[in-house]
Amino acid sequence: MAEYEHRHIDLSGLSTTRDYKSPGSNARQRPLQRIREEHGQRIVGKLEAAFEASDLGRADLGTPEGAPPSDGVYLEVELAPSVGPTTLEKKREGTRQGAVTLSETGARRIALFVPDETRDVFEAVFRDYAFTEVDEGAEAPKKSRVEPVEHIRAARLRTFWRDDPLALPDDPQAEMWWALWCFADRLERVETSAQRLGLTVGGEDSWLHFPEVVVLPVHGRRAAIEMLLFSTGGISEIRRASDTPTVFTDELEEMANAFVDDLAERITWPGRDVPAVCLLDTGVNRGHPLIEPALAPGDMHAVHADWGVDDDSPSGHGSGMAGLALHGDLTMPLGDASRPMLAHRLESVKILPPDGFEQNDPGSYGAITTSASSLPEISAAERPRVFCMAVTNENRSGAEPTAWSSALDQISAGVDAIEEGPDHIRRLFVQAICNIADSSRAQDIADGDAFPGEDPAQALNVLTVGGTTLKSEIAEAGYRDWRG
Template identity: 30%
Template sequence: MATYKHFFFNSIANSEKFKAPPMMGAKPQIPKRNRITHSEKHLQQFNIIWETKKQLEIQREAEQIPTKEGTYLSFTSSVDHDLITKSLEDLRKGIRLLNIKEIVGENDHTSVRATVYIPKGKEGAFMGKIKAYRDNNNTSVVFQDQQDHNLITEEINKLGNNIHLKTIKDVNKKGIVQTKATISLPVGQEDYFIAETQRLFPEGKVIISPHNADLVNSIEDVGQALLESFWMDNIELIPDGYSKWCEVWLNINTKQNIERQQIEQFLTLIGNIDIEAKYHANGLEVIIFPERAVLLIKANRDQLIELILQSDLLAEFRACQEPAGFWVNESAVEQQGWVEDVLRRVEIIDTSVKICLLDSGVNNGHQLLKPLIDDHNTLTVTAAWGTDDHYRERGGHGTLMAGIAGYGHLEQLLTSSGNIILTHKICSVKILPRPGQEETPTELWGNVTAQAIARSEIQNPNIFLIYCLSITAKEGINMGRPSSWSGAIDNLAFGEGQNQRLIIISGGNIKDEELWQNYPESNYVTSIQNPAQSWNALIIGAYTEKTIVQNRDFREHLPIANQGELSPYSSTSIMWEKKWPSRPDVVFEGGNLLKAPDGSIFSHEDLELLSTSKTFGIKPFDTINATSAAVAQAAWFTAKIAFQYPNAWPETVRGLVIHSADWNPMMLNQIQAQQGNRKSFRNLLRTFGYGIPNLERALYSQESAFTFISQEHIQPFNFKKDSRTDTETNEIHFFNLPWPSELLLEMGETPVTFKVTLSYFIEPGAGEMGWKDKYRYGSHGLRFDVNNVGEKEDDFRKRVNKAAREEDEEIYTNAGASRWVVGKDNRSNGSVHSDYWKGTAADLSTCHYIAVYPIVGWWRERKHLGKVETSTRYSLIISLETPNQEIELYTTVKNMVEIPIEINNTLREP
């Protein structure tokens, strides 16, 4: 699927109506073939396939072993050439394209392999296409000047040799009228026909196009699909000789709503061949997409092969994520082999992005960390603390954080075979004293954080630094009220409005078995920890996908959380006062816990994340869990965005993380969130934030899903005219987006999702007095609004901006409030606001006017501090998405943006 960079604007302009031309794109690379020999080769391959299938069915029937009805075929392209995969599918005949895989060979040369399902009775479909390619030409002759149709017909039919004209018509191409004829041309007559046509009609252009030429020429080989055809990961991960949890993707019929019946049939089938399916407390673990269902099964190679022989529903197999315990429990020698495999595949990119870990220090002698962090970037706030990782646990803490912050999902990298591109590096500043040394007083936590940040910036000038803090405290939390530490972090992030910083903080953990016994209710009443009350930082909570323990000794144990639910370690802000921001902002994987038959609860390596151990001289791998693991992943995620968009502000990077996130069905079910029930969505936000970020969505737009990003400056307040004592709001920004209105109207009832995220940093209120009221804590606030369906530009301006109205003109201002899923009240706290609504394309065709406007803050109220006329920044992120991937939203907007357009992005109050 093609991806594109997001649209970045310095100013947003009025759009003109424009309909995009069809996408041209690069032509596929297809080798030239000898039609006769190439056709005969494939026909022979098909004959072998069908004869082999027939013999297998006879054998299995004699042994009374079930056999599937249809056939799985594997089509492969030539090396470094394309395969015309779209022509492999014929839905009318039930022929389905199941999967496509790129095969990397010697010297990185690649070919394409596609797996196709052929229903019983349709075995001759592809042979018919090959024979048509071999035996018939569909030849077009285009005449540059209009000709007499009767003359053309007469001359063509005189040629003999079974050559005859089929159709003839006039076409208008860019105002030039031409004549186009289609001729039936037998194989072997090509040279004769070209010579005679050019003699008779010198102005004609001959294009010989055999039936199905692109498809057949693109196929190098065809055969029955083997297990490797279905296995989408590294084939070395196919479980050979032992059973292993795997994902099975089924090709199901969701259009006719028979998917549940098909899944039940599949479960019966796998039961007959002793394959285990994964169940959780609420039943079967299954995820259903359009035309696909995903289940977890425990099987070995032989069982998977037998499944291919019996089931007509297969689309692909994937390796289930390998539990971290697999590597942790290997010997030192075996672990070292994995390390060396990673290092062979590492590619270091020149980068100006670094993650700065504010933690317990990092042991950068670890082989996997050497490419990421040198001695100059292992720093400390106090020399007596040292720079090494002193954390008492065997794996350390800062070193474990570094592995995930640097590499992301190590388990996935270890089980893959591709290159590993490092697009950012690591800096470590130790902010904790060693055991036995004097603890840092509570009132100095903010000061220590500031010193750590200063040291990293002195060491790394002109570097985009992302600060990652997983050290939290239970002290200083008061129903979400800011603390001196969180206030210091807000001040550091704001950076005097010019040197803004991106700071990421973990929400804090539950590490109490008594509380775990009451999961998840205990999580709902356990507060996010200090300094995660921060308004400007990106706050990270934890969910979990980890529910599988490989060791059979634990087969009677159950995971505390079901797949996709809140991690048992993660705290929430449900009990906070409503006026304070919802925390966390988003969630990443934080691991799970096991409950034994006797009721005891404990951790297990398989339910944690693999990373780099501080004791690398003994064993290079260990595991990490909870919101520490989650915030390290978040740091890696944000670094990818910062590398992709080097001109993005910290506000923008934070906004893209949140904008890309969504809740999975398990989260919605766990909180029982229902659209229209604002309280349930408030609890959802205060438990999971905006959900799980999606890296692909954060980094790229797609043809059917585009994202606008506008980085703007605004002056929220001003003194009234001829006064230095009376203040007022100063300006509203009004955006008229380049919007694909005509295309959206044509799409009609097609569903679309419209999402808006507004991200900015506030300057925290000076002193504890300012923390008693949300308006006084924040220097300013910003809000957004969007015009309603059918609401004209002028009416929208008047609704959101009183200064745009006539004197005493009354405007109804609440229209359209219910369309937003999160809701205005739920999204309005803090310094990042995100919401979305789903509707029809036709409805959204007119909704392209957006206003960003200020609300009161201490800059305006406390004018003696001299901040009334301060300008500040914000980032506005808007996206539009449709599930129909054939719709060219991105190209339509791109063509509009490339047309010179009138700038009109702000309105100022008089």
């Protein structure tokens, strides 16, 4: 048992024991105490007012020229806080449930689309509850559907907003990229109307496909988005458009493996006789479904055999580089139905020792890199390859030539061999310009001049690459007003 310098904090006197109660069972929820006549008449009145307001709003917004006319309205239905999960959508009535949001009191507000042709059927549910005569002691009709409802009102744009409330612009003329979660069977209707409204719809390669919805990135004014929303009846929820992968890491975290497996099946994997990207890094863990088919065990090397070839680094740097070198940004491929075809494969050379081994001597960096580049060339001599090294010396700037940068120049120019000749190998070597330490404080990395190029990025014969990103939208909860 480990020994600790300080005593543990004792929380035993602060705990309470309760039996488990499933949040998904309506039977375990506290029953509502409704007076049927009062509640029924109040909700029917709210429903009539909501339909009237929705119809007036629809007339005021109008329909985009040349687009099909609106065939229904959206309502915002608020359920009582004590009510468990309840589905308002009914196929027989043609109603469709969209965004679900929580109020400050814990009440759930649901966007519900009601088609014009079945509006009478939907209204009858509430009228039957409110006005049907029942025998004493008998249950009112449609009680389970009506009594959970606390309020009904005409839906607003905010009803559909599933992002940071402060990120929704108040100005009708404010422009931004929006992520429109569209019902799959109304996608064409939404896309056509968006174009007629002058909105910019992202290309199909930027759409995210899910079983029942398709997410469209659309750029335009808030006023145009409102017209699109209420005239098409095809949008279930709205967020800020973002190419961050939080839809997989947060909203659909439990389905992440399924998305990975699906993409792995859609990819046409490369054969053996294709060019390779050879990574000089911390090694690679090839067991990942999106790496293994493109990285053979025989193409994994280490400068010292006793290091092993797997990625032992805490950050998984080499494995992350492997995924990036093979696929680039995975956000879109994971969510669409494309069939990527890979025309290159991977090779890996581990140039950094794992924990427990002596660290590399800075004076030997050049020799290590030269040795590393020779290993895949010996193993697969006929294969074309590009070398990639995202490792730099943080303790040495790239202001002057060094032994390491000179070694890269020799490797790239093909003059590293002892015996030169007309067939000496010239190599394309892609080298990172520097590495910046992780920091959660913007001021730590705000000054670009504080991070000069690092050794060996000053090598003249390599392709030195700096990094930039346009992924400035941060979607993680609690950080959505931050900028990347």
